[in-house]
Amino acid sequence: MLGNFTYCNPTKLYFGENSLQNLETELCKYGKNIMLVYGGGSIKENGIYDKVITILNKCGKTVFEDGGVMPNPTVEKLYSGCKIAKENNIDLILAVGGGSVCDYSKAVSVSAYCEEDPWDKYYLKMEDVDNKIIPVGCVLTMVGTGSEMNGGAVITNHDAKLKIGHVFGDNVFPKFSILNPTFTFTLPKYQMVAGFYDIFNHITEQYFSGDDDNTSDYIMEGLMKSLVHSSKIAVKNPNDYEARSNIMWTATWALNTLVAMGKSTDWMVHMIGQAIGAYTDATHGMTLSAVSLPYYRYILPYGLAKFKRFAVNVWNISTDSKSDEEVALEGLCAMEQWMNEIGLVMNISKLGVTEDMISGIADSTLILEGGYKIMTRDEIVEILKKSM
Numbered sequence: 001m002l003g004n005f006t007y008c009n010p011t012k013l014y015f016g017e018n019s020l021q022n023l024e025t026e027l028c029k030y031g032k033n034i035m036l037v038y039g040g041g042s043i044k045e046n047g048i049y050d051k052v053i054t055i056l057n058k059c060g061k062t063v064f065e066d067g068g069v070m071p072n073p074t075v076e077k078l079y080s081g082c083k084i085a086k087e088n089n090i091d092l093i094l095a096v097g098g099g100s101v102c103d104y105s106k107a108v109s110v111s112a113y114c115e116e117d118p119w120d121k122y123y124l125k126m127e128d129v130d131n132k133i134i135p136v137g138c139v140l141t142m143v144g145t146g147s148e149m150n151g152g153a154v155i156t157n158h159d160a161k162l163k164i165g166h167v168f169g170d171n172v173f174p175k176f177s178i179l180n181p182t183f184t185f186t187l188p189k190y191q192m193v194a195g196f197y198d199i200f201n202h203i204t205e206q207y208f209s210g211d212d213d214n215t216s217d218y219i220m221e222g223l224m225k226s227l228v229h230s231s232k233i234a235v236k237n238p239n240d241y242e243a244r245s246n247i248m249w250t251a252t253w254a255l256n257t258l259v260a261m262g263k264s265t266d267w268m269v270h271m272i273g274q275a276i277g278a279y280t281d282a283t284h285g286m287t288l289s290a291v292s293l294p295y296y297r298y299i300l301p302y303g304l305a306k307f308k309r310f311a312v313n314v315w316n317i318s319t320d321s322k323s324d325e326e327v328a329l330e331g332l333c334a335m336e337q338w339m340n341e342i343g344l345v346m347n348i349s350k351l352g353v354t355e356d357m358i359s360g361i362a363d364s365t366l367i368l369e370g371g372y373k374i375m376t377r378d379e380i381v382e383i384l385k386k387s388m
């Protein structure tokens with residue numbers, strides 16, 4: 001374990017089938033004005049909206065609704081949310097939905113009282129918050145992003161063809177999150193498995209970095225094994241509570257900052273995936289699955305020892321009379337087989353990417369330096385072409 005770090009995660013979690021009953025206790029801690037944020041209507045169809053409204057009414061809150069948060073929330077929506085929050089002197093933003101709703105709520109929480117343009121300040125200049133932050137609480141309905149216990153807030157600007165995440169500090173993490181696995185049962189299969197791969201990729205983005213002996217890597221191997229095991233059960237039976245609850249818990253730990261401790265972390269699959277998202281508005285997890293194998297096969301020689309370890313410890317590949325490279329490649333083949341088995345999108349052309357977009361997507365890809373190979377723009381173009 002190398003590196004110096006400070007670790008703190010202030011989000012209080014309530015987990016399980018009865019976890020919504022704790023909402024009342026949490027609401028008591030905040031003032032009267034609640035901004036209820038949700039997406040395109042799934043919570044009205046599956047009854048979660050009614051359950052939450054009943055509790056808000058019981059607590060005597062004044063509710064200001066902000067529905068219609070789209071998957072991959074936009075900067076225009078952010079501006080409109082800031083107006084609602086500021087005009088109504090909101091005391092707590094209650095996000096009821098998936099990562100988009102949680103991310104958007106965090107973005108509004110830091111932007112409502114921001115005197116500059118929040119897109120410029122937080123997403124282009126990557127500055128820290130220096131104004132009032134409205135507290136956020138979450139009731140999670142979709143598993144994958146880890147947004148329920150982190151400071152991430154990803155916003156898409158279609159005009160600029162940019163999708164950018166700002167990872168805010170622990171003062172922006174949700175104050176509490178309610179995680180009821182049964183709330184995720186109504187997810188369409190496409191969204192469910194996209195979320196599974198989002199979780200897996202959050203782990204690999206952090207795992208494939210560094211060459212020290214690191215506690216985080218051992219934790220991540222356990223998380224990946226649990227996820228692969230439970231995902232196979234969940235695709236056959238989406239209502240399997242044990243599998244869905246394990247996956248929900250894995251998702252939270254995959255991206256609540258713990259496993260990044262002491263690691264440099266890669267994140268290039270996400271950078272490429274976000275650029276694809278800016279062009280196509282495709283489902284986040286699928287933008288990652290569609291570029292992952294070309295990316296990992298490309299960087300494998302630069303991080304061979306870790307790819308071999310991944311093959312052996314996560315995919316149980318035997319090392320008998322094989323070269324390190326053969327073992328490592330077999331690990332990626334096993335991962336590919338699993339990805340196909342659970343039904344992920346494996347090509348960006350299936351997400352609406354056309355040849356003429358590739359150059360622009362490469363330009364929109366932020367290049368980070370924590371992985372085994374610092375990519376060039378030309379290499380990103382190659383990976384995109386191989387992902388078609």
Ligand code: NZQ
Nearest residue numbers: 039040041042071072098099100141142145147152186187
């Ligand atoms: O909008 P509604 O009607 O609620 O429908 C949503 C949406 O269409 C639906 N859904 C959610 N819960 C449901 C449900 N449908 C039926 N039953 C339920 N229980 O699912 C669709 C997708 O929801 P969304 O919130 O967009 O998905 P996800 O949780 O994957 O969030 C994606 C966003 O999070 C960002 C992504 O970039 C993307 O913008 N990310 C945030 C991260 C973070 N905070 O750290 C990290 C991630 O890497 C990711 O970038």
Ligand code: ZN
Nearest residue numbers: 145198202270
């Ligand atoms: Zn992700």
